[in-house]
Structures are given as C-alpha cells and as structure tokens.
Amino acid sequence: MPPKEGLQDISPGEGTHGLPSPPPPRVPATAAAQRRSPHRGDRRRLRKTGQAPPAPRGSFPPSPPAAEPGPDPSRAPQRDRATARRGRPARQTSAVGRLPAGPAAGGGEAPPTPQSRAPGGRAPAARRRAAAPDGAAGTPLALRLREVLSRLSLGRQDVSDASGLVNQVVSHLIQAIRSQDGSFSSIERLGAGSYYEHVKISEPNEFDIMLVMPVARLQLDECDDTGAYYYLTFKRNPKEKYLLKFLDEDKKLSAFKMLQALREIIKREVKNIKSKKKAGSPAITLLIKNPPAEISVDIILTLEVQQSWPPSTQDGLKIEQWLGRKVRGEFRNKSLYLVAKQNKNEKVLKGNTWRLSFSHIEKAMMNNHGRSKTCCESDGPKCCRKSCLKLLKYLVEQLKMEYPKELEKFCSYHVKTAFFHSCVMWPNDTDWHVGDLDHCFQKYLGYFLHCLQKSQLPHFFIPKYNLLSLEDKASSDFLLRQINDELNNGFPIFQKSY
Structure with missing residues (x-):
C-alpha cells in the first residue's frame, strides 16, 4: 500500500513473531554532546545525530517532542553555575531529539510515532510531572484528549443499575440451564470483554458472559492455516456421555x-426478553429493556479443556519484558478455551468448527x-495505558458509525x-x-x-x-485515510455526537 499523507514511509519487512518491522529511530544526542561548546563542527554533528526531523504533514496540533532520558537537563552542570556567578552567561543544556521509541516485542524496533510541529524543545519530563502531577494540565492535544476521556467515563449509578439488571437475568438463566437434561449442568459463568476489563466507554450497555463447560481431553485438528480454528474429537469415550449427541457424522463435536x-433453552426461559443471532458471531445475544434504551448481553458457549496450548500459540504472548517470564508461564498453564465459531474459509460450511479464545488471559x-x-x-503510580486504549476505541467506533459499510470488517478487537x-x-x-497522555497516545496510534x-x-x-487480511486491504486503506484526515484536522470527529 503506498504511503499516506501524515504517515512516514515505512520499508517492508517483518520483525520478531510477525510484528511489522519499522525503520530504526534516530539516535538522540547524548548529554555530553549537548554540553559541548557550539562550534560549527559540533553543531553539524548535533544535527546529524540528534536533531528531531521535521514533522510530517499529518501531525497533531502542537505537542513538542519529549526530552531524552538521562541526567535532568534542567540542572546546569557545576561548571556552568560557577561561570554564571562570575557574570558570564551559563551554557544551556537543551533537550534535543525525541523520546526514544524503545525496543519492539522480541527485540525489534518500535514503529515511527506521529510527531507534532513543535516551535521549541519540550520541558524535561521530571519538571512537567512536578508541575502537573495529576496530569490535569499539558499541551492543547493533551487537554483535548482528557476532555474526550471525561465524556467517555461511565456514570457510577448507570453502571450499578445496568450490572444489577444483567446479573439478575443471567443468574436466573444459568439456574434454568443447569436444571435441564444434564447437557449443560456443569456450566460456570465468566464475565469477559470491555466491561469486565474496565475499558468500556460511553455507556454500560454491552456485556459479554461466557458460559464455560469443562470437558475432558480433546483432540484438536487445525482446519485452516491460521492456527485459530479447530475440529474437535474425543480421544476416547468421554465421561460426559451427554456430549455424544452433539457429534456429527464424522464424529466431530458440532458447535x-x-x-x-443452548439457544432453545434460553428462548424457553426468557420469553419476555428478545434474543437474536448475529451473523458469524459465536454469541447468543439477549436484548434487555432498560428505558430509554436496551442492554445487549452476549452469551458465549465456551469449552474449557485442561491440556497444553496448541503449537500455533508457541511464539505468541511475548510478555517477558512487560509482565515477566513467570507471569507468561502462569498464563500458559491455564486451561485452553474454545468458543463455538464458524470458520468461513471452510469449503463446506458444516458449523462444526471451534475457535481458540483467550478472553480470560486478556x-x-x-x-x-x-x-x-x-x-x-x-496507592501506586498511575499510567495512561487504558486511557489510550479508550481513546483509540472511541475514534474507530465513531468512524464506524460514520462509515458503517466501508468499516464493517473492523471491531474493537483490532x-x-x-x-x-x-x-x-x-x-x-x-x-x-499519566502526565504524558498525548505522547503515549501518539505512539500507540502510530x-x-x-x-x-x-x-x-x-x-x-x-x-x-493476521487479523488484517490482505483480502480486506481496501478496508484497511479506507480506515488509514480517515484517521489521517482526523490527524490533519485535529480530530473533529471527537466533537460530533451520534
């Protein structure tokens, strides 16, 4: 795909474990180089090694580049203080360059970050945080993003009312399902998705409930080259004899x-609640009246299998540098989850495929x-990870509302x-x-x-x-153009209401 306005040209290639491999970032000038007398040769070397490049056309409103890590440039060297006392001007230790992007997963390099047109250098990070420890002040972009976040916050009473209503309906439903002919008597409830991850935005009107069924060891056979979809068969006669009636003619467990x-049971038990089936979705959706709107509850049938994760996951979950090797090992020792999901790439659609799910790990x-x-x-330090996620979710969600047909392939999982x-x-x-919201959002968006x-x-x-199939490249191109348009115009879509 050709480079788009507002985005640096990026050479092709792949990094570790399939991440796109971007070009190496410019190396910031060292503190020592900054303190040297500004002779012509030094200035030339400084420009070559540390000067931030001009901002691309699709940049954000003014948000200066970050100071490089290391000794606090706000503190003049001892020699400069002495010089200043003798009446000579002290040397200035200006911050040069941009915040290093940091290593990519598995040792690759981070992608380019959209930069801002900055008239001057950015204040040292320590000074910025001291001035605004709660992140209340900052650049125009930061103020705009925080204003958007304040509108996305869920009202406490709204959350309490919605969750109470959902809990009441789901509890009744689970009790009824367990009391049936034994097919689903062992199910357990697990909340998943954005509400239970505390990243739900705007309204508490969507809930994902996994009905988890423990199953003995299964044989998993990949049904395509994605490594995500499987046919399931029993290696021996299962202890759960009631599952035998769900086998198809090939002895595969039919999703x-x-x-x-499960849908028949739900329809009998919730006659006064509408239910619907979304095309291609593994969920049974309930619509609960909650004037003036409705609450959507996705009921997701999930198999829990106590066995090793399949080989396709071996090089995934590369969180050693983020959450630690020990945490990764603990996650990979958890049960394997599979949800009933039709694989559209099957030559003959029989409805007997299952997709790996990692909702519990996420x-x-x-x-x-x-x-x-x-x-x-x-009582711990605050970060802006979830704030950045909410902002990008909202941006894509708003664009989808404006262009539903062109962007129907995209969802919050991307x-x-x-x-x-x-x-x-x-x-x-x-x-x-938390005080660097604008800079962090730009990195993530980049x-x-x-x-x-x-x-x-x-x-x-x-x-x-690959979640962005080349078959859907036109959709990716369209979304890329729309986001670049927003970048060039200061996110006007954040001001719209639908």
Whole structure:
C-alpha cells in the first residue's frame, strides 16, 4: 500500500513473531554532546545525530517532542553555575531529539510515532510531572484528549443499575440451564470483554458472559492455516456421555448442534426478553429493556479443556519484558478455551468448527497491566495505558458509525490487539506516565497506523494469524485515510455526537 499523507514511509519487512518491522529511530544526542561548546563542527554533528526531523504533514496540533532520558537537563552542570556567578552567561543544556521509541516485542524496533510541529524543545519530563502531577494540565492535544476521556467515563449509578439488571437475568438463566437434561449442568459463568476489563466507554450497555463447560481431553485438528480454528474429537469415550449427541457424522463435536440446543433453552426461559443471532458471531445475544434504551448481553458457549496450548500459540504472548517470564508461564498453564465459531474459509460450511479464545488471559492482563505490581492501584503510580486504549476505541467506533459499510470488517478487537503489542514494545510503566497522555497516545496510534499501512496485525496469542487480511486491504486503506484526515484536522470527529 503506498504511503499516506501524515504517515512516514515505512520499508517492508517483518520483525520478531510477525510484528511489522519499522525503520530504526534516530539516535538522540547524548548529554555530553549537548554540553559541548557550539562550534560549527559540533553543531553539524548535533544535527546529524540528534536533531528531531521535521514533522510530517499529518501531525497533531502542537505537542513538542519529549526530552531524552538521562541526567535532568534542567540542572546546569557545576561548571556552568560557577561561570554564571562570575557574570558570564551559563551554557544551556537543551533537550534535543525525541523520546526514544524503545525496543519492539522480541527485540525489534518500535514503529515511527506521529510527531507534532513543535516551535521549541519540550520541558524535561521530571519538571512537567512536578508541575502537573495529576496530569490535569499539558499541551492543547493533551487537554483535548482528557476532555474526550471525561465524556467517555461511565456514570457510577448507570453502571450499578445496568450490572444489577444483567446479573439478575443471567443468574436466573444459568439456574434454568443447569436444571435441564444434564447437557449443560456443569456450566460456570465468566464475565469477559470491555466491561469486565474496565475499558468500556460511553455507556454500560454491552456485556459479554461466557458460559464455560469443562470437558475432558480433546483432540484438536487445525482446519485452516491460521492456527485459530479447530475440529474437535474425543480421544476416547468421554465421561460426559451427554456430549455424544452433539457429534456429527464424522464424529466431530458440532458447535452448531450445541449452540442450537443452548439457544432453545434460553428462548424457553426468557420469553419476555428478545434474543437474536448475529451473523458469524459465536454469541447468543439477549436484548434487555432498560428505558430509554436496551442492554445487549452476549452469551458465549465456551469449552474449557485442561491440556497444553496448541503449537500455533508457541511464539505468541511475548510478555517477558512487560509482565515477566513467570507471569507468561502462569498464563500458559491455564486451561485452553474454545468458543463455538464458524470458520468461513471452510469449503463446506458444516458449523462444526471451534475457535481458540483467550478472553480470560486478556482480562487478567488488562486488570494487572503494569510492569510494577502496584501500577494504577489506589496507592501506586498511575499510567495512561487504558486511557489510550479508550481513546483509540472511541475514534474507530465513531468512524464506524460514520462509515458503517466501508468499516464493517473492523471491531474493537483490532484496537485491543494493537494495544497489547504496544504494551510489549513500550513495557515500562514510565513509558505510559499519566502526565504524558498525548505522547503515549501518539505512539500507540502510530503503531496502529503502521499495521493498517502494511495490512498486518498479528494475533497476540497466535502470531501467524493476521487479523488484517490482505483480502480486506481496501478496508484497511479506507480506515488509514480517515484517521489521517482526523490527524490533519485535529480530530473533529471527537466533537460530533451520534
């Protein structure tokens, strides 16, 4: 795809575990180079090594480049202070260059970050944070983003009312399902998705509820080259004899048959609640009246299998530098989840395919997202990871409302996957300081634009599974153009209401 306005030209290639491999960032000048007398040769070398490049046309409103890490440039060297006392002007230790992007997942380099037209150097990070420890002040972009975030916050009473209504309906439903003929007597409830990950925006009107069924060991056979979809068969006669009636003529466990049986039970139990089936969705959707609107509850049939994750996941979940090797091992020792999901690439659509699900792991990562174990706890340091995710979710959501047909292929999972990759590329909590919201959002958005440009967004757990299929390249191109338009015009869509 040709480079778009407002985005740097990026050479092709792949980084570790399938991440797009962007060009190496410019190396910032060292503190020593900044303190040298500004002779002509030094100035030339400084321009070559550390001067920030001119901003691309699609840049944000003024947001100066960040100061480089290292000794606090706000403190003059001892020699300069002495010189100043003798009546001579002290040397200025200006911050040169931009914030290093940091290593990408698996050792690659981070993608380019959209830059701002900056009339001058950015204040040192320590000084900025001291001036605005709560992140209330900052650049015009930061103020605009925080204003948007304030509108996206969920009202406490609204959340309480909606969740109470959902809990009442789901509890009754689960009790009724368990009391049937035994087919689903072992199900357990697990909340998943944005509401339970605390990244839901605007309204508490969508809930994802997984009905988890423990099943004995299964044989998983890949049904395509994505590594995400599988046929399931029993290696021996299962202890759960009632599952035998859900086998198809090839002795495969039929997702279609199980979903159909579950849907019949739900329809009998919730006669006064509308239910619908979304095309291609693994969920049974309930619509609960909650004047003046409705609450959508997705009921997702999920199999829990106590066995090793399949080989397609071996190189995924590369969180060692972010959450740690120990945490990765704990996650990979958790049960394998599979949801009833039709694979549209099958030659003959029989409805007997299942897709790997990592909702339980994603929820755990979202709710314990810091490298330090106290990140965003009540008495711990705050970061802006979730704020950045909410902003990009909202941007894509608004664009989808404006262009529903052109962007129907996109969903919040694309945004969340890009978020996890960004957390790996910038693993430190200081990379997401709450006072640096504008800069952090630009980094994250830059990676997402990079993925759109290359039509390559690897599944976070299954690296060979590209969520931006080349078959849908036209959609990626369209979204890329729309986001660049927003960049060039200061995000006018944030001011619209639908």
